[in-house]
Amino acid sequence: MKSLKIIHKIGLVVFTIGFFTFLSLFFLGQYQLDKNVLKESIGEEAFTSVDKIAEDIYGKKYSNQFAFVSDFKSILNETNTEIKSRFEINPSLAEEIAKSANVKSFQQSSIDKALGEPSGEAEEWQLKQLKDYTGWMEGREYESSEELVAQLQKVISDVNNSIISQKGFSKDNINNKAFTIAKQSEVGPVVQNPWLWLFLAIGIPIIGAIMYLLPKLKTEHAGIKNDGIFHSALKNRGWIGILLGTFLISFYVFLYWFPEYMTSWIVMVDPLSKMLSGNPASQWFMYGFLYTLAILVMGIRMIIKYRHSPYQMVRTVSVMFFQLAFAFVIPEILVRLNQPYMDLKNMWPLDYSFFFDYRLNEMVEAGTIGLFMLGWGIALFTLGVPIFTYLYGKRWYCSWVCGCGGLAETLGDPYRQLSDKSLGAWKIERWLIHGVLVFAVVMTAAVLYTYFTGSSQLLGMNTYSIRAVYGFGIGSIFSGVIGTGFYPFMGNRVWCRFGCPLAAYLGLVQRFKSRFRITTNGGQCISCGNCSTYCEMGIDVRWYAQRGQNIIRSSCVGCGVCSSVCPRGVLNLENRDEDGRFNQPSLIGNDSFGVQS
Template sequence: MKSLKITHKVGLIVFTIGFFTFLSLFFLSKFQLDQSLLKQELGESNYEIVESFNLDIYQKEYQSQFSFVNDVKSIFDNFNQKIQSDYQINKSLAEEIVNRNEGNTFDESTIASSFEKNDSEVTQWQLKQFQDYTSWMSGREFDSKTEMKSQLEKVISDVNNSIISQKGFSNNNVKNTVFSIVKQSHSGIIAQNPLLWLLLSIGIPILGALLYLLPRLRTESAGIKNDGIFHSSLKNRGWIGILLGSFLIAFYIFLYWFPEYMTSWIIIVDPVSELLSGNPASQWFMYGFLYTLAILVMGIRMILKYRHSPYQMVRTVSVMFFQLAFAFVIPEILVRLNQPYMDLKNMWPLDYDFFFDYQLNEKIEAGTIGIFMLGWGIALFVIGVPVFTYLYGKRWYCSWVCGCGGLAETLGDPYRQLSDKSLGAWKIERWMVHSVLVFAVLMTAAVLYTYFSGNSNVLGISSYQIRAVYGFGVGSVFSGVIGTGFYPLMGNRVWCRFGCPLAAYLGIVQRFKSRFRITTNGGQCISCGNCSTYCEMGIDVRWYAQRGQNVVRASCVGCGVCSSVCPRGVLNLENRDEDGRFNQPSLIGNDSFDK
């Protein structure tokens, strides 16, 4: 027994060493920019402009990636300033054109005569843009020349605002190009031997985690006990939990908006990416790789912890399998076969960009396999959701298949007791999760309208702006930064409870048309509170158990943990006919009733 405890402690030490090795990669890289790389990324004509800046970045070897990234970004800032200065139209042009017009009727022929008579690229671009933006004004009579001038000044402002997006580098282009340059400019020990550093920074923490977990088989009995979870600084909003939550929040912020600072971590998974897809790793591959490892390693913890429950063990193996095969390996292999990337278990509206134009075009252009993917994705939410939810409740997806649920059930399991069970939280949850579903439906409708009509203006709002707002607010901030980063603060199902539109859709079907319910035996309940404590969805299960009433809630994901932790066998997950799901009388003591 003593040796097992030593193994437990050694595992914790090994994991800590590996984790800090992983963090140290942030500071171990060197960077040196090659002129040919910059020329390749910018293009021939743009590079000629950059050459005029007399850059000294080529002569430096950077030890700090923060300094290197800032200097690379400054190249694009200077480039955009140069382009903006060269192509900008002076507002005085509006008055000149107005003076050339006779009366208050706008004559488009006065535009060309107001521009300089030369064939330079800048002048020709300005002229074409101005003519395009004023085409609606041709022959139009204004109330006064002042009004005409005001409209022309607005046109000039619109043209000037479009310069960067058309001739320069937009924010998104800068982010992608800077990331590519920084990743390819690595010249330190990490870039020279990424596989070694993968083993040191990822392999060692995995080994440590396994050494930490496996002694549970001998040192702990099977089953769940109230063993001080509310007194742990890691599991009950203590300083360790706050540090972990801060790390996860920072990780997602860098992942979504500053991936150029994560290139050291991305480089070490290049060998894995090239093995699966044949391509160098991106930040999304690195994220998928770490996401999958977290589910696999913490899935082993789940199996050990809930080994007294065959249901929990099989369910955990299921989420591990679907994440590894369907969400990680198969999509990468599809890319290697020159097919569209697709997680075959993911579906709209959780997969909110499924109907975006580039996704639809990619699948249609892929031919038979792409059409199958499109049909499969539609069939999942049109047919699969109502049929399987009717038969099994939302647990068929949320607790057995979904990657978000898989991470919550494994990595997030130590924090399930932190979910708020108050009535106020439930009211907020209902409004928020269904609001996100409505937002997803409206956004998708606008996107499809634009795709089939070619008109991006929907009720005066750009459909591209709608999907950008959804992608930023829901797809990034809510599902990532808050959804996972808040595990140690608000419990492991923050996203599933308050933000997931697919969970809302599944929940509506489960609430009103499903055979699933959790039945209770009030006469056996001892009010220990284990069921409510361990409910990750914020349901006060004990309230139902004390009254012998079925748990029929739209939010319930059917994980079955409440049943697994009950010492009296009061709770049971059932799939029966729909009769008797609602309006059950309270059962107290040995009372019973006939159907």
């Protein structure tokens, strides 16, 4: 027993060393810009403008990504300034055009007279843009020369505003190029030996974690124990938990908006990406890899912890399998086979981009397999959700299949007791999660409207703006930054409870048309409170157990932990006929005192 405790402590030390090695990669990168890499990345036309400005940093070695990215972005911004000054049209040209124009019937030939014969690339571009932007004005009558000048000045302003998007680098383009160039320009130790650093930064923490977990098979009893968890600096909003939450939030912020600063981590997993898909790693491959490892390693912890419960062990193995096979490996292999990337277990509206134009076009153009993917995705949420939720409740997906649920049930399990059980939190939950579902439906309807009609305007709103707002606010901030980063602050199911539109859809079906319920035996309840404490969805399970009422809340994901931690066997997950789900007798002890609807 003593030797097992030593292994347990050594495992913690090994994990800590490996984790800090992983963090150190953030600061180990070295960068050197190569002219050929730059040319290949931004294209030959844009390179002509950038090359002159970038001369000073060719071959210069940077010791960190912050200085390199800053200088590179400055180069592109300077290029934008130079391009704009070269192609910008002087607003006074509006008066020159108006002088030779007929206000009673505007003709584009007046533009040729004002500009004269183009003498270079800039003049040719200006002439073409002015004609493109004034095509609708041909033959139009104006009341005065002043009105025509005002209209021409607006056209010139629109052309000038379009220069960067057409000839230069937009903000998004700068960020994308910064990531691509930073990754291709890294020359540090990680690039030279990615397999070594993969072992040091990922392999060693895994070895340490397993050494830390396995001794618990012999040194600790199975199940949840109230052994100081509310005094833990890691598990009860203590300083370690705050540091971990800060790290998770920072990780997601960099992942979504500043991946150019994560290049060492991404380069480290390049060999794995090339093995699976044949392509270099992106930030999303790196994220999927880490996400999968977290579920697998912490899944081992779950199996050890809940080894007294066959239900918990099988459920944990299920989420580990679906994450590894369906969410990580199979989509990468599909890419290697030149097929659309798709997580076959993910569905709308959780996969909110499923009906985006590029996704639909990709599936349609892929032929038989693509059409199968389209049909499968539609069938999954139109038929799979109502049928399987009727038979098994939302647990069939949220607790057995879903990757978000899988991460919450494994990596997030130490924080399940932090979920707010108050009535106020429940009210906020209902408004938020159903509000996100409505938002997802409206956004998807707008996207499909644009796809079939070609118009980006719907009821006075730009459909692309609706899509962008949803992707930023819900897809990134809510599901990522808050949904996972807030584990150590608000519990492990923040996203599932307050924001997931699919959970809202599943919950509506489960609440009103399902065979699933958690039955309770009020006569056996000793009011220990374990069930409520460890309910990750913020349900006061004890309130129902004391009254002998079925738990049929729409938020319940059927994880079964409340049953697993009950010392008296009061709670039981069941799939039975719908009769009796509602209006069952309320009990205190063995004495019935009426019926609660």
